Amino acid sequence: MPNRLDIAVISPEDSPWRQLELRFLIDGDDVLEQVFDAGPGADPDRLLGPDGLLPAAEGATMVRLAEAVCSWGCCGCINVRIHREGDQIVWDQWHNPDADGVPLGEFRFDVAQYEAELLRARQDRAWEWPGRAIARLTEALLVARPEVLGRWNSGLDFVGSLPGKRGEVEVVFTSPPREVIHEHWEQYGRPLEHTQYKLRFPVTVEPAEIQAERIVTTLRTGDPRANAETCGGYTEQE
Numbered sequence: 001m002p003n004r005l006d007i008a009v010i011s012p013e014d015s016p017w018r019q020l021e022l023r024f025l026i027d028g029d030d031v032l033e034q035v036f037d038a039g040p041g042a043d044p045d046r047l048l049g050p051d052g053l054l055p056a057a058e059g060a061t062m063v064r065l066a067e068a069v070c071s072w073g074c075c076g077c078i079n080v081r082i083h084r085e086g087d088q089i090v091w092d093q094w095h096n097p098d099a100d101g102v103p104l105g106e107f108r109f110d111v112a113q114y115e116a117e118l119l120r121a122r123q124d125r126a127w128e129w130p131g132r133a134i135a136r137l138t139e140a141l142l143v144a145r146p147e148v149l150g151r152w153n154s155g156l157d158f159v160g161s162l163p164g165k166r167g168e169v170e171v172v173f174t175s176p177p178r179e180v181i182h183e184h185w186e187q188y189g190r191p192l193e194h195t196q197y198k199l200r201f202p203v204t205v206e207p208a209e210i211q212a213e214r215i216v217t218t219l220r221t222g223d224p225r226a227n228a229e230t231c232g233g234y235t236e237q238e
Helices: 031-035 111-123 130-144 178-188 208-221
Strands: 005-010 021-026 060-067 077-085 088-095 107-110 155-160 168-175 194-202 229-234
Touching (some): 021 031, 130 155, 168 229
Antiparallel strands (some): 005 021, 060 077
8 A cells, every 4th residue: 555645834833943844744654753853844945846846757856855954964964765656656765964874664655645745735825924925926026037136236045034033024135146256266266255135124914916026126126235234245355
């Protein structure tokens, strides 16, 4: 009999890491809870996308289900191989670079049940607070319109709404864009001076789509660097 996959989203209030995280119940058991206590499960938006937990069209996909709160290179992570065999999706070859082995075996899921559960989890966003929805929509708009920040010699890093600051949305960007910084490094073998900025926008009761468009309009119509907080970067020492 195939195994059964159920996906749960844990709120920051219920997470020991105070973060939003995915949990994977296989036949009712939380497999991450059994084998990993160094950090949270993956962010929902990282793995619930169209390809996050689906195997590659040919071959297998290695997927990171959880990562240490410090970093995977410090205290490990949980990776699993996902591939398809006929009418089954298979999870196997569990790996944690910080441990000798992961005591989990092979799990086989019926494709129909597996894909239906992914679709359900993807569509159910009851866990998403308004600020996070605005951040998600804003980031999608800015990724689709790179010229908005590009006109200010800047590139987007990320847009977010922290669990402890749900009343605001943060837009973080770097000037010049990171691709320019990387090209400079590859060409000259030394870093390029750059500045990372952060802008905060208050969350209102308006629809998330309207607030996201307003943020993008603000970034487009005036140089956002003028009113932003500096939060990182590099300056050559004289």
